Amino acid sequence: MEKDKRKELIVSAIENGTVIDHIPVGNVLRVLRILGLESTLDPIYLGANLESKKYGQKGIIKVANKYFKPEEINKITLVASTATIIEIKDYNVISKQNAVVPDRISKFVKCFNPNCVTNVEGLESKFDIIDKEDIKLLCHYCEKTTKEADFVFI
Amino acid sequence: MKNRSLVSINDFSIGEYFKILDLAEKFEEKPNQRILEGKVVALCFFEPSTRTRLSFESAINRLGGRVIGFSDAGSTSVKKGESLKDTIMTVANYSDLIVMRHPVEGSARYASEVSPVPIINAGDGANQHPTQCLLDLYSIRKTQGKLDKLDVAFVGDLKYGRTVHSLVIALAQFNCRFHLVSPEELKLPSSVKRYIKDANLEYRQYTDVTDVIPFADIVYMTRIQRERFADQLEYERVKNYYNLKNEMLANSKANLRILHPMPRVKEISNDVDNNPKAYYFQQALNGVYVRQALVTSILGLE
Ligand SMILES: [Zn+2]
Secondary structure (H helix, E strand, O other): OHHHHHHHOOOOOOOOEEEEEEEOOOOHHHHHHHOOHHHOOOOEEEEEEEEEOOOEEEEEEEEEOOOOOHHHHHHHHHOOOOOEEEEEEOOEEEEEEEOOOOOEEEOOEOOOOOOEHHHHOOOOOEEEEEEOOOOEEEEOOOOOEEEHHHOOEO | OOOOOEOOHHHOOHHHHHHHHHHHHHHHHOOOOOOOOOOEEEEEEOOOOHHHHHHHHHHHHHOOOEEEEEOOHHHOHHHHOOOHHHHHHHHHHOOOEEEEEEOOEOHHHHHHHHOOOOEEEEEEOOOOOHHHHHHHHHHHHHHHOOOOOOEEEEEOOOOOOHHHHHHHHHHHHHOOEEEEEOOHHHOOOHHHHHHHHHOOOOEEEEOOHHHOOOOOOEEEEOOOOHHHOOOHHHHHHHOOOOOEOHHHHOOOOOOOEEEOOOOOOOOEOHHHOOOOOEOHHHHHHHHHHHHHHHHHHHOOOO
């Protein structure tokens, strides 16, 4: 327990808040943006290219004083399917779970088809996630598939 | 089916499609009936498509229903920047059912979510055109007596041809063999071939239409459409690739029928028209019966 605790202290310990661990290298800032944390006033600690037993290298984000709803956390799986979400209270881990790729996702990603009604009429996007490994989104409206390489986050 | 929208060919089950095809047969026997008396159907064509609109109009008029609507967004408040939702909500006040055609993909699905009356999609951009698919299935079943174990050849623009994609996906549920004839540039996309593979069915690809004539039960010809090409040079290269002539049908099977979603340009010569194997005009007429069956089913009046 003590050892584990010290490991989590690598970047900086938070008293209360959320740690998002095991973010693929290179996607740390993107996760930050997806969660809308660029404008938050609470302290945020970022770590990139850290050593990871599981993945070789990883990124980590610690957000003080903030807990996320499952649907908020869901959207990060689009760029960080390996992420672990750890909630901290009084320096203790109170929950630890893997981010889950949802079956459906809305709002966060634009449909890549410029002639899709969501883009033309300015609607919320809505997708079925038809491939959870190599993430592919099937648009509920235009029925075209948006691939990871074409993701534009709203 | 009552009060349900038809946006995509996947919205109804196979059983429901068979019901519509069976009902369409009854309308073919007796196309003029007063079933839709007192009903108002709105035809909202945000882009022109004279054939499809006239087919729906004929279907509804023959059943005693009334038609309102517009045939081109240029003459409506859409031009003034009205949102699709507002147009649909307004038209829904005046009608029992909306048939819509729109150049934007996904527009019909969106309309079906905001509209208090059911929507029939008469084409949304390059996406879906389910009534065309239904009339194709009707025509195949009518001429072959079945939908399964057929050798179906698709010829022309298999890449951008929306009707081809829908029909391949529909026929993949019926144990058919697929013969895909196209120029190299216009092959069937792998996203559509996946349906054939998933159903463990066979497909073969060809560039020469004469290769498939001897064994095909159905030859489904398509037009190569200029507007689908971003690259006009590519269009010039392939536009006259296929030209089916009557003499080419000499060694074909007796039950072969030539289908085409129309309009045709040069891909079928006029000398094919008098061959009893030419079925494309009857195919278009079948669209009226299928649309009669669909409209009456959705309005719960069959
Ligand atoms: Zn879309």
